[in-house]
Amino acid sequence: MRFLLTTSLCAIIAASGAFITPNTAHAVLPVDKEEPITTGEERPLELEYIFSYEAVDEDVQNEELPFDIRAEAIKEAAISFGARGGLAKRTYEIRQELDLRKRYLNRVFNFTQLLVSAPSGLLIEPPIVTESMNSMLIDIDGQTAAVSDKIYNIIRNAHIVSAPRTWHVYLEREWGKVMPPPDILVPQNDRERELWVKHSAMGWEYGWQQANDIFKEDLSRLESDFRGMIRYRMLLAQGMISPPYALQVDRGITGGGDQMRIGDRAVQITGVPELMTGAETWKPASR
Structure with a gap:
C-alpha cells in the first residue's frame, strides 16, 4: 500500500542516524567570526568538530567574568551551536537517504498522472x-x-x-549555514571545555530530532496532498x-x-x- 510510506520511510531514515562518537583532540577551524563554518552547499560539520572547536583569535579575553555567569553563557552558546550543527547534519543525511530512494518516490508520488x-x-x-x-x-x-x-x-x-509538482518540493530541504559562536564564548580551559562538550551534545540531539520532526511533517503534507488529489479523481468518477x-x-x-x-x-x-x-x-x- 503506497501510503505505508510514512512509517516505513521515516523508520528507514531514522535508523540511519547513529550518534557520532566524539574525538577528544582539539582542532582549530579556519573560520572568521563573520563567516559560516560551512555553507548550504558543503558537507555539514561533524559533532567532534563542535566538541573540539576553539576560538579563532587566540588572544581573546574572557573579561574576568565570574565563572557561574560565564558558564551559563557557554552553555547557551554550546547548545545553540550543537543544535544548528545537528539540524544541518541530519537534514543532509535525510537528503542522502532520499536520493537513494528517488526512483521509488518517483513511482509512488507521480503527480503527472493526476493532472x-x-x-x-x-x-x-x-x-x-x-x-x-x-x-x-x-x-x-x-x-x-x-x-x-x-x-x-x-x-x-x-x-x-x-x-506537475514533485515530491522534491516537499521533502528536500537545504541544511543551511552553520555560524560559529563568538570567540568570547568558546571554552578556554578544561573546566569550560567539559561544559561545552556536554551541552553541545545536548544541542546536537535537539537539532537532530528537529530535523526528523520536520521531515515527518513534510512527508505527512506530501501524502495528504497526494491523497487529496486521488480522492478528487475517485469522487469525480x-x-x-x-x-x-x-x-x-x-x-x-x-x-x-x-x-x-x-x-x-x-x-x-x-x-x-x-x-x-x-x-x-x-x-x-x-x-
Whole structure:
C-alpha cells in the first residue's frame, strides 16, 4: 500500500542516524567570526568538530567574568551551536537517504498522472479534497447537534500549472549555514571545555530530532496532498464532484511599441470543481 510510506520511510531514515562518537583532540577551524563554518552547499560539520572547536583569535579575553555567569553563557552558546550543527547534519543525511530512494518516490508520488490537460499545452492541477469520518458538531448552547458519516472539503481548488509538482518540493530541504559562536564564548580551559562538550551534545540531539520532526511533517503534507488529489479523481468518477472547465481565447497579434506578441492566447479556468450534493446523480464506486 503506497501510503505505508510514512512509517516505513521515516523508520528507514531514522535508523540511519547513529550518534557520532566524539574525538577528544582539539582542532582549530579556519573560520572568521563573520563567516559560516560551512555553507548550504558543503558537507555539514561533524559533532567532534563542535566538541573540539576553539576560538579563532587566540588572544581573546574572557573579561574576568565570574565563572557561574560565564558558564551559563557557554552553555547557551554550546547548545545553540550543537543544535544548528545537528539540524544541518541530519537534514543532509535525510537528503542522502532520499536520493537513494528517488526512483521509488518517483513511482509512488507521480503527480503527472493526476493532472488534467488544458489548452495550449498547459495543465490543470486537480483540487485537494479532504475527508473526515463520523463528524460531530454541537452548538455552544448544547441544544442542537449535527452528526455526519463523512465530510468532504476542498481545501485547494484546481489551478493552471505549466508542470506537475514533485515530491522534491516537499521533502528536500537545504541544511543551511552553520555560524560559529563568538570567540568570547568558546571554552578556554578544561573546566569550560567539559561544559561545552556536554551541552553541545545536548544541542546536537535537539537539532537532530528537529530535523526528523520536520521531515515527518513534510512527508505527512506530501501524502495528504497526494491523497487529496486521488480522492478528487475517485469522487469525480462517482459523480460527486464536478470537473474543471477551461477556456482559451485566441487574441491574435497583440502588443505594440517595444513588444509584440504573435499568436497570443489566454487560458482561463471558467468553472472550478464543486462538490455535488444531488445524490441521484452519483454513481457507484468501481471495484
